[in-house]
Amino acid sequence: MKHILIVDDDADCLFQLKLQMSNLGYSVTALESQFLAEEWLEDSEPDLAIIDLMMETEDSGFILSRGLKNKYPDVPVVILTAVTPETGLSFDLQTSDSQQWINADQYIEKGLHQETLFARIEQLLKL
Amino acid sequence: MVQLKVLVVDDEPGIRSGISRALERFVVGYPFMDEDIAYAVTEVNSGEEAIEMFKVDKPDIVLLDNKLPGMDGIEVLQYINNHQLDIEVMMITSFASLELAVKATNIGAYDFVPKPFTPRELRSSIENITKHLFLKRMTRKMNREGRQIRFQFLSILSHELKTPLNAVEGYLNIIKERQAGENLENYDDMVNNAMQRIKGMRKLIMDFLDLTQIESGKKAREVRPLDMAQIANNSIDSLSPLAIQMEVKVELHCSGDLIVPFDQDDIEIILNNLISNAIKYNKPGGKVICRLEKSPDSFDILIRDTGIGIPEDDQEKLFQEFVRIKNANTRHIAGSGLGLSIVKKILDYYDGQIKLQSEENIGSTFSISLPVQ
Ligand SMILES: Nc1ncnc2c1ncn2[C@@H]1O[C@H](COP(=O)(O)OP(=O)(O)O)[C@@H](O)[C@H]1O
Numbered sequence: 408m409k410h411i412l413i414v415d416d417d418a419d420c421l422f423q424l425k426l427q428m429s430n431l432g433y434s435v436t437a438l439e440s441q442f443l444a445e446e447w448l449e450d451s452e453p454d455l456a457i458i459d460l461m462m463e464t465e466d467s468g469f470i471l472s473r474g475l476k477n478k479y480p481d482v483p484v485v486i487l488t489a490v491t492p493e494t495g496l497s498f499d500l501q502t503s504d505s506q507q508w509i510n511a512d513q514y515i516e517k518g519l520h521q522e523t524l525f526a527r528i529e530q531l532l533k534l
Numbered sequence: 535m536v537q538l539k540v541l542v543v544d545d546e547p548g549i550r551s552g553i554s555r556a557l558e559r560f561v562v563g564y565p566f567m568d569e570d571i572a573y574a575v576t577e578v579n580s581g582e583e584a585i586e587m588f589k590v591d592k593p594d595i596v597l598l599d600n601k602l603p604g605m606d607g608i609e610v611l612q613y614i615n616n617h618q619l620d621i622e623v624m625m626i627t628s629f630a631s632l633e634l635a636v637k638a639t640n641i642g643a644y645d646f647v648p649k650p651f652t653p654r655e656l657r658s659s660i661e662n663i664t665k666h667l668f669l670k671r672m673t674r675k676m677n678r679e680g681r682q683i684r685f686q687f688l689s690i691l692s693h694e695l696k697t698p699l700n701a702v703e704g705y706l707n708i709i710k711e712r713q714a715g716e717n718l719e720n721y722d723d724m725v726n727n728a729m730q731r732i733k734g735m736r737k738l739i740m741d742f743l744d745l746t747q748i749e750s751g752k753k754a755r756e757v758r759p760l761d762m763a764q765i766a767n768n769s770i771d772s773l774s775p776l777a778i779q780m781e782v783k784v785e786l787h788c789s790g791d792l793i794v795p796f797d798q799d800d801i802e803i804i805l806n807n808l809i810s811n812a813i814k815y816n817k818p819g820g821k822v823i824c825r826l827e828k829s830p831d832s833f834d835i836l837i838r839d840t841g842i843g844i845p846e847d848d849q850e851k852l853f854q855e856f857v858r859i860k861n862a863n864t865r866h867i868a869g870s871g872l873g874l875s876i877v878k879k880i881l882d883y884y885d886g887q888i889k890l891q892s893e894e895n896i897g898s899t900f901s902i903s904l905p906v907q
Contacts, residue, residue, distance in 0.1 A: 416860070416865060417697065417701060418727075418865075418866065419701035419704065419705070419727050419728075419731060420700070420701055420704065422724075422727075423701075423704040423705065423708060426708065426713060426714060427708070427713065430713055439865065440862070440865075462860070463860055463861070464860075465640070466636050469636065470633060470636070489693055489696050489697045489700060517696075517697075517700045521704075521707060
């Protein structure tokens, strides 16, 4: 069974993703901060990680993703966010350049169709 | 053609000349601008030299390496911040120091380019920063002309509204598709959580309306003598369900004559926000003391709690809009992040002061002092 790590400081989102991923047949570790995730990653390796962008800080998700990729380069990372480009945050993973240095495989806006999220996760797990 | 001055601060000659070459014949044009923009590049190899340049020939854009022989890039950035120079900064960083670059953007750098970069990457970054620079200058001009741009504020607001909306929608989807099975009871908690989020949204919208009203300067105020003891009592009463739920005791200490001229709505907003915070950010079994005092020239409100406290580093920014302290203690407490900024704005209107003393895990004391004529 594939194991998915989900990190989100919004308790409701975390709960929902956990339920949905379990329903899709994955086993899940759900954690609510960058800090807890970093601790967990010290001696565990997921098959895929779904990470919220803004947690303790505005960029927790990026920092976590980077650390994860350093340790496990082959584990796909999906970054989730409710941030829209209008906020002026200049991190946008649409361009392949920024994708490279942010080191996540997918950057998905929250509230997007669930099916899209599920499909992308399956895709990433197959690679 | 407009020319922007670019200053490259890097101790590697190769990088410096690479940038100069990449920008030599580079021209940017935007549909919203009449003229095209070109770049005049100057190079220096240390932070100290950069600061000398700021004094004699201030650049518009600085491309700043962080690792410099003397003072480092972050220090140069801080210099620019402290002197409020109208300069946009782009950090040049190696992949290894991403965290540092992120920190730099947090203290005001516009963006960063990771080394090594291609001329194309550099140009596209310069194009972005130029657009940003012009929009910023345009905004400032509009603000001077009295046209308030609430863009940044509105986009944060939309984020703060979208987050709970997503959570509620998520629950509805789960329920609609019976993702937690056929047993209706499985959905009870989800419905409750969704309702909680909706409540939060409502609070945010109400706070937002309060804030806009105050900011617009059009708030109708009726300043008349009020019995502050009674108003504080009412406020505590109205918050007692929250206090019971949190297992917190609220005490009111009043002495002497507490008739003070004030607008009732304003004082209610102030007390409700501070007392509800003192309850919300408390611990089970905790206490809140609310003390009102009047002296010949001031009316003082003190609200002390035995709650989770506020880390020293965070204390300063609390009164800004949408600031919420995120840590393990506060994660499950709902709020809009607007309450204290509203309090501050009301106090400004009355020339009042608010001070905060707080120690983590021990508690916080907010003290307000309002002048009385
Ligand atoms: N009495 C208090 N004790 C501890 N933290 C507090 C207290 N009052 C305010 N805070 C912190 O200040 C932040 C901003 O407060 P406020 O503007 O009222 O917004 P909120 O709606 O989040 O409570 C809160 O999110 C909380 O982290």
